[in-house]
Amino acid sequence: MLLYSILLPILLISFDPPPTESPVVQNLRYILLHDGKQIGQVKARKVTQGNEVTYETETSMTIRVVLNQDIDNSTFATFQNGIMISSRSKSFFNNKLHHTCTTQWKGRYYEIVRDNNKSTLGRQVNYCGAMLYFKEPIGVSLAYSELAGLDNKINKIGDHIYTLTDSKSKKKNKYWYRGGILEKAYINHTLLDVEVRRAY
Helix, strand or coil, X not given: CHHHHHHHHHHHHHCXXXXXXXXEEEEEEEEEEECCEEEEEEEEEEEEECCEEEEEEEEEEEEEECEEEEEEEEEEEEEECCEXXXXXXXXXXXXXXXXXXXXXXXXXXXXXXXXXXXXXXXXXXXXXXXXXXXXXXXXXCEEEECCCCEEEEEEEEECCEEEEECCCXXXXXXXXXXXXXXXXXXXXXXXXXXXXXXXX
16 A cells, blocks of 8 residues: 555656647737728737647728728638648628638648639648738748638848739739838738738
8 A cells, every 4th residue: 555655646747748838929910001091900810839830810901992891801820840731711701701712731732722622732831921920031932822822922122121922913012021020011902002000
């Protein structure tokens, strides 16, 4: 009985799970403007835990083209050891589902399903659209669009200034960075031009 009483605490200590690393959470918020008037906002979150990093963005915008039009989209992307493992993105137009896109790493390629249309991508993704808020694209030439399921080209045009060219529309968006974080951007949206400005 004495031996049992000695061994039991040792066994309990031996089989305790190792302490998990606390996640590091970073939140950013941006306001969206058109002609100097606020029309929406972006909330972005980055969570780092060990070798896994997740990015989440939520965008809401109301524009007036004859009538008010509500545009919302959400994106969630997961990276492990610097490689995107999966992403999912949804867009809504006037509260109705407009587009969906999921991307899943299959070991040698990504399987992309956009609005039930399947395609593949044969390269590893190390940088995606949600990262534009948190990480200046130094040395990056391609950014994967989680909603379109396509690569967009990035070019550096000045000190901490970049353009991103939409692979479908060929429109260019412009991004400015401060301390590695997105400070502002000009987006050539399908319906109107939008300024993205960091909110402090």
